[in-house]
Amino acid sequence: MKNLLRVLALLLLTAAASQAAAHAMLDHAAPAVGSTIHESPAQLRLWFTQELEPAFSTVRVLDRDGKQVDKQDKQGDLANPALLQVSVPQLAPGRYRVVWRALSVDTHVTEGDFIFDVLP
């Protein structure tokens, strides 16, 4: 029993020593989360904390009325499997909401959204 307690104590210590992730959360985006920009971007790029399955990961750009305005051509990136991107047409000034759904390679789904503003 004493040995068992030692093993458990070692487990706790080791567990405290390092960490890693398991779900794909949004790390950063371009345009940045909550940013204000003066020029319409050609595309939106979202970098996640984990590698994605592009087949079932989505990103949509909605205008103030909730209408989808992106070109519906979302794709992953072979060089960086944690990147998801979608093209957008020339965006008129206004507020846009980006809604994403990420499926990480360990089959976990995460969802989220953020906004950015385009100024004239």
Place this chain on the structure above:
Amino acid sequence: MNDLLVLTRAIHYGAVLWLFGEFVLFGAVVAPACRRVSADVPGDLGSEQRRLIRVASWGVAIGIASSIAWLLLEAANMSGAPLAAAISGDTLGVVVRETLFGRIWVIRLALSLLLAAMLWFASGNPSPRRGTVLTIGGILLGGAYAATLAGTGHAAIGAMADRYVHLGCDAVHLLAAGAWVGALPGLVSLLKRAGDRERPQAFALAAEATRRFSSLSLISVSALVFTGLVNASYLVGSVQALIETDYGILLMWKLLLFALMFALAATNRLRLSPEIAGVAPLTTNDSKRAALARLRQNAMVELAAGAAVVGIVAALGLSTPAVHMQGPGSAHSMPSDGHLR
């Protein structure tokens, strides 16, 4: 849907570990024990071989059926579509062709079909050649079938070096669990048959097998503890996360059950095995049989605890690892309004 996925995963994990455990039990415990103590080696080996083929065929069948159910449920989970919609149309094809889970699923289906073919080949009249094919083929294919489960879970993610270390540890963890917990149904069955007073030879075989199994489980437990520590370091992150998250609490339950199994295995090795073998002082035939009966009871409790552990593992794989549930300031704080589904 999530409950169904946990149940399906639990059945699949259970079947795969059981399958591998049966092959290991035969190759490392039962066959050598037969050769050592049996008065009728071909007869006893032949009957054990026939039993192995029968139970392994069930293991393969349950493994294939549960893996198909897992694929269908996973297609619904991945696509976010209702089950009926996900399993019709092209969604299944996309899962199989374009996701890591799907590609590993295909490899594992191929392994299970190879196992079925090998069992079919070995199912003729027992012979040394068929026994060798069954032992080596079963351990290799069954081992690959169990180890590749690692690629379908949390170990599939991470940076390159970390990923390989985590995958390797997870694979060894699965193999060690299979060699110990997966072999328990076969051991319980062997001990039950040994209780037959009409066949004293069966008792001698069980006594020798128990001694060998005890050594095998010692190796398995060591491997489980070491690889468990590494896996926990990847997925738990901190003592606080172990105590405060659902993932951590599930893991604590798993550790508690493991401690119970470990204590029973230690009792079997240190107290009951010497009594059964007759090396402990003052052992009589009756006390040997009583010790064997107690060992069988312990093995059944171990098996029940092991089944509960497999259920927890099935749920852990779908839970958010504790390391991810730490608050702002951790490596994974959310700059946008993101959430886990």
